[in-house]
Amino acid sequence: MRYWDRSKIVVGVDEAGRGPLAGPVVVAAVILNPDIKIEGLNDSKKLSEKKREELFEIIRKTAIDWNVQIISSKVIDEINILQATFLGMEKAVKNLEVKPEVCLIDGNQLSEKLKHFAKAIIKGDSQFASIAAASILAKVYRDRIMRKLHEKFPMYNFKKNKGYPTREHLAAISKYGIISAHRKSYRPVREVIDR
Numbered sequence: 001m002r003y004w005d006r007s008k009i010v011v012g013v014d015e016a017g018r019g020p021l022a023g024p025v026v027v028a029a030v031i032l033n034p035d036i037k038i039e040g041l042n043d044s045k046k047l048s049e050k051k052r053e054e055l056f057e058i059i060r061k062t063a064i065d066w067n068v069q070i071i072s073s074k075v076i077d078e079i080n081i082l083q084a085t086f087l088g089m090e091k092a093v094k095n096l097e098v099k100p101e102v103c104l105i106d107g108n109q110l111s112e113k114l115k116h117f118a119k120a121i122i123k124g125d126s127q128f129a130s131i132a133a134a135s136i137l138a139k140v141y142r143d144r145i146m147r148k149l150h151e152k153f154p155m156y157n158f159k160k161n162k163g164y165p166t167r168e169h170l171a172a173i174s175k176y177g178i179i180s181a182h183r184k185s186y187r188p189v190r191e192v193i194d195r
Contacts (some may be wrong), residue, residue, distance in 0.1 A: 001041050001129040006034045009064075011100035012130025013089050013118075016044070016138035018081055020163030021173070021189050022156070022181045023146050024070045025081065027088030028137035031064040031098055032130045038062065041132045043125040044139035056140040059133045065098040066133075067091075068141050077185040086111035106131045153179055 003010070009031060017025040032038070038058055040051060047055070060066065069088040076084040090113045093103060103118035106125045110118050121127065125135040143162060150159035155176050161169045163181070165188055173182070173192050182189045 001132060002127060003032070003034045003129055005102065008101040009098060010102045010104060010130055011065075011093060011096065012104050012106075012124075012128060012132070012134040013092060014044075014106040014125050014131050014135040014138055015085050015088060016135070016142040017163070018085060019165075021165050021169065021183055021186050022073065022158065022163035022179070023142065023149060024072050025076060025084050025088060026068060026070050026138045026142040026145070027085065027092045028066065028068045028134040028141070029089070029092035029096055029103075030059060030066045030130050030133040030137060031096065031100055032059075032133055033062055033064050036062045038129070038133070041129050041136075043123075043132055044135040046126065047136070049143070052136050052140050052143075055133075055136050059137060063133065065096045066137060067093075067095045068137055069095070070141070070145070073181055073183045076183050080185070081183075082109070086113075090114060104128055104131050106135065149181055153181075 011029050011031045013029045015027045069091040071084045071088045089111050103114055105118055105120050108120050108122050110120050124131040146158045146162045156172045
């Protein structure tokens, strides 16, 4: 894991939940302290749930600043997932108390509002510490939201599928219909509505 530039205030930004049929997209922005090395930092998808939870606490305690934004399925349906992700990124960076000089974003696209000081980095979450930290915060926050949603709607098994279009989740949508957390603009959900 690398640090972009130790002489500048660098924020890493990543999201969790672009692909699911239910639940929000969650975006995190993290400014790490380059003098504190966090062991085991990596792309959240490459870590166990237990390791993510451990790192989540370490990141929150040791980061110079961090912010998490939750963009609902309703907003995703209104403006589309790409714009919802951009909105989350803009809000997460804007709501930091420490103003960053460089913004590193995981992926290949940049929001217009962040373009002036942001760089998009493909697979950035497995290269740069601040993006990896953001990926962990976003993933843990989103997983906790989906576990809470599971308590209210156990028939969809959100604690396991996290809203992704697994065979089991699709079968549950067909059997029980949809709830407000479902993204009605996504094709598999729309097909159930249109029946």
